[in-house]
Amino acid sequence: MDLYCVMGNPIEHSRSPWIHMRFAELTSQVLDYGKRLVPLGGFAAAVAAFRADPAGTARGCNVTVPFKFDAASLAQHVTPRAALAQAVNLLSFRDDGIHGDNTDGAGLVNDITRNAGVELQGRDVLLVGAGGGASGVLGPFLEAGARRVVVANRTLGKAVTLVQRHAALALSHHAEIEAQELDTVSGNFDVVVNATASSLSGGGVPVASSVLKPGALAVDMMYGPAAQGFLDWARENGAVPRDGLGMLVEQAAEAFSTWRGVQPPSAQVLAELRALVSG
Numbered sequence: 001m002d003l004y005c006v007m008g009n010p011i012e013h014s015r016s017p018w019i020h021m022r023f024a025e026l027t028s029q030v031l032d033y034g035k036r037l038v039p040l041g042g043f044a045a046a047v048a049a050f051r052a053d054p055a056g057t058a059r060g061c062n063v064t065v066p067f068k069f070d071a072a073s074l075a076q077h078v079t080p081r082a083a084l085a086q087a088v089n090l091l092s093f094r095d096d097g098i099h100g101d102n103t104d105g106a107g108l109v110n111d112i113t114r115n116a117g118v119e120l121q122g123r124d125v126l127l128v129g130a131g132g133g134a135s136g137v138l139g140p141f142l143e144a145g146a147r148r149v150v151v152a153n154r155t156l157g158k159a160v161t162l163v164q165r166h167a168a169l170a171l172s173h174h175a176e177i178e179a180q181e182l183d184t185v186s187g188n189f190d191v192v193v194n195a196t197a198s199s200l201s202g203g204g205v206p207v208a209s210s211v212l213k214p215g216a217l218a219v220d221m222m223y224g225p226a227a228q229g230f231l232d233w234a235r236e237n238g239a240v241p242r243d244g245l246g247m248l249v250e251q252a253a254e255a256f257s258t259w260r261g262v263q264p265p266s267a268q269v270l271a272e273l274r275a276l277v278s279g
Contacts, residue, residue, distance in 0.1 A: 001030070001031065001032050001055065001056030001057070002030070002031040002032070002056060002057055002059045003031070003032050003033075003034075003050070003053060003055060003056040003057060003058045003059060004020060004031060004032070004033040004034075004058075004059055004060050004061060004062075004259065005017075005033060005034045005035055005036050005050060005058075005061045005062070006033075006034075006035045006036070006061065006062040006063070006064060007035075007036050007038045007043070007046055007047070007050075007061050007062070007063055007064070007067060008035075008037075008038065008063065008064035008065055008066075008067060009037055009038050009039070009040060009065075009066065009067070010037070011035050011036065011037045011038075011064070012035075012037070013224060013226070014035050014064065015223075015245075015248060015273060015277075016033070016035065016062055016064075016248070016252060017033050017034055017035050018273070018276075019248065019249055019252045019269060019273065020033040020252060020255075020256060021033055022269050022272065022273075023252070023253070023256045023264035023269060024260075026264060026265055026268070026269070027256075027260070027262045027264050029260050029262065031059075031260075032055070032056060036050065036061075038067060040066070043067045043070035043071070043074070044070070044074055047061070047074060047091070047098075051093060058093055059092065059093055059259060060090065060091055060092040060093055060255075060258075060259050061090075061091050062089060062090060062091075062252070062255055063088060063089045063090070063091065064089065065131075065132065065133070065197050066131075066132070066197070067132075068087040068088055068089055068102075068131075068132030068133075068135070068136070069086065069087055069132055071087075071088035071089065071091055071100060072085075072086050072087055072088040072100060074088075074091070074098060074100070075088055075091060075098050075099060075100025076096075076097035076098050076099070077096070077097060077098070077099045077100065078099070078100040078101070079099075079100070079101045079102070081101070081102050081105065081106075081139055081140070082100050082101050082102040084139050084165065084166065084169065085102045085104075085105070085135040085136045085138070085139060086135060086165070087102055087104075087132040087133075087135040087136050088100035088101065088102055089101075089102055089103060089104050089132075089136060089251065089255075090102065090103050090254075090255045090258065092258065092259060101255075101258060102135075102136040103136075103251040103252075103254035103255050103258075104133060104136030104137055104247070104251050105136050105137040105138070105139055105140030105141070106140055106250070106251065106254050107247045107248070107249075107250035107251025107252070107253070107254055108137050108140070108193070108219070108221070108247040108250070108251070109137075109140045109141065109143075109144045110250040110253075110266075111242075111246030111247045111249075111250045112191065112217065112219070112242075113144070114250075114267070115246045115250075115267065115270065116217060116240075116242055116246070118190075118191065118217050120141065120144040120145055120146050120191065121144070121145035121146075122145060122146075122147045123145075123146055123147060123190040123191055124146070124147055124148045124149075124150075124187070124188075124189045124190050124191070124213075125141055125146045125148070125149045125150070125189060125190065125191045125192075125193065126149075126150050126152060126185065126187075126189040126191070126192045126193070126207070126211050127141070127149060127150065127151045127152070127193050127195055128152050128153075128182065128192065128193065128194045128195055128196055128206050128207055129151075129152075129153060129194070129195035129196035129197075129206075130151055130153035130155070130158040130159040130161075130162045130179075131158075131195065131196070131197070133195035133196075133197075133221050134151060134153075134162065134195035135162060137193065137195065138151065138162060138166050138177075139166060139169055142166065142169050142170050142173050142175050142177070143169070143173065145173065145175075146175055146191075147175060147176065148175065148176040148177070148178075149170070149175065149176070149177050149178075150177075150178055150179075150180055150185065150187065150189070151163055151177075151178070151179050151180070152179075152180045152181065152182045152185045152207065153179070153181070153182055154181070154182045154183075154206075156179060156180070156181045159179035159180070159181075160179040162179070163177050163178060163179040182206055182207065185207055185208070185211055187211070188210060188211055188212060188213045188216075189211055189212070189213060189216060190213055190216055190217065191216065191217045191218075191219070192207070192211055192212060192216060192217070192218045192219070192234075192239070193219045193220075193221065194206065194218075194219065194220040194221060194222075194230050195221050197222075205229060205230055205233040209233070209237040212234070212237055212238065212239045214238055215238065215239070215240060216234075216238075216239045216240070217239065217240050217242060218230070218231075218233075218234035218239040218240065218241050218242065219242045219243075219244070219247070220241075220242075220243055220244055221244040221247060222243065222244050223243040223244040223245045223248060223277075224243075224277065227243040227244060231243060245270065245273060245274060245277065246270055249266050249269055249270040249273060250266055250270075252266075253266040253269075
């Protein structure tokens with residue numbers, strides 16, 4: 001049996017196993033996909049244990065918070081987008097070693113443009129956070145034609161480092177890019193993305209409502225109860241709220257296609273998952 005899994009901490013809430021097993025069912029692929037809680041500081045050991053699982057042949061794993069930087073360090077080969085992000089959410093185990101990719105950005109862009117119907121071309125985007133989640137989506141936002149992207153973070157230095165790493169890409173796409181401190185973000189935006197893990201720990205909304213243009217799209221990368229506070233805040237302030245379920249399904253579709261060579265019906269699975277969650 002080909003084995004796959006998602007690794008993270010926390011992980012119990014993850015819908016990735018349901019998504020991938022549904023993809024497999026709809027595309028007639030035979031595999032098993034589970035989830036593994038990884039102790040903090042124990043990512044490399046967890047990957048080694050998974051690869052040694054006697055239940056089958058480990059082919060790959062998805063990586064969620066807080067291990068995306070650990071995955072980047074572990075990978076022996078990385079795609080250009082993962083190298084730019086310096087964060088990996090997809091590992092593939094092949095004969096020549098561990099391959100790393102980052103499908104977060106493509107997943108989020110696909111969800112915003114295809115599922116939410118919001119064009120990013122010429123838009124102003126606020127990316128809240130400078131960790132693994134933000135690192136994976138900044139490049140794809142620039143490639144999708146965003147006019148201006150501001151990275152806001154409590155620790156300004158982390159945002160500056162992320163922006164500097166993407167400066168050449170921004171220049172090649174004629175986009176403005178800058179770092180700002182989270183508490184003093186200036187301007188308002190067409191799209192606001194919460195890429196922090198604050199919602200997982202019950203933290204409040206990390207930015208003021210002044211960042212929202214009327215009718216702005218406000219996306220939290222989290223979903224379920226963790227995202228509810230941000231979604232309520234967006235709705236109360238005239239924005240269109242969107243949780244991370246669409247991003248989750250679309251980045252999973254990228255991963256599934258990489259692993260199995262088959263493009264799954266992501267829109268169908270997203271609709272089914274939303275019905276399942278709301279039910």
